[in-house]
Amino acid sequence: MVIQRWQSVFLLIGAIAMGLFAFLGTVCIGVTDGMVCWHSLDCIPLFILNCATALVAFIDIFLFNNLKMQKRVAMIAAFMSLVSLALTVAAVMSLDQVVEAGTVAWRWTIGLPVVAVIFFIWANRRMRADERLLKSYDRIR
Template sequence: MVIQRWQTVFLFIAAVAMGIFFFLPVSCMMGYITSILNALVTVLLLVDIFMYRNLKLQKRVALICICFCFVSAAITAYLSSVLDIATNWEVQLVCPVVAIIFTYFAYARMKADEKLLRSYDRIR
């Protein structure tokens, strides 16, 4: 079986990265706001996988997830530096960055699919 929609794989990898970040100690110490934000991003990424019928909505949700990942990483970095948490939070911030990168890859593949669909419409 060949996976024909690479954005599904990329979104799943991003969801796994944010799911791992949700359970890391630095994310748990930040409080409810970052925990809720991380859980929301993880769920949105998983839901975005199944929005393949509506490509425009899927692209919009992917961009929202990228923004939320940036916000989550920024809040975590700021609070970690302010609270002087003794954990190695710089290494743990790799998870949101991985999620941002793979969500962007998925968004790029969605744009490529949309371009391909438009080219087929022109042929008809």
């Protein structure tokens, strides 16, 4: 019996996406002096949340011995990614520069938490498939 560990690949991609989201600029704001780029490093609690999400997803790769726990942690990482996206949008929209200038140019990195959520859900699906495969082999014995 061979269990394909695609969920490990999916979790790694999700962790990389959240790590990139933590360190890359998210939005460029047009002000009278030019463009100002904002990233999560400008908001330390948001940066910590992004890094924690990436770390949780990375640690989840090594929980393969406990499939139920691994599925639960993957869904927690997906939830943390969505919370991070919502808090990022709220933080950017509350900036004084956005209120004054009104011009916001979102960068491609704003989609990284969504990509991470998709990969976390795919990982969870692969974990369920592995669980079904293990149960079918137990029935045969």
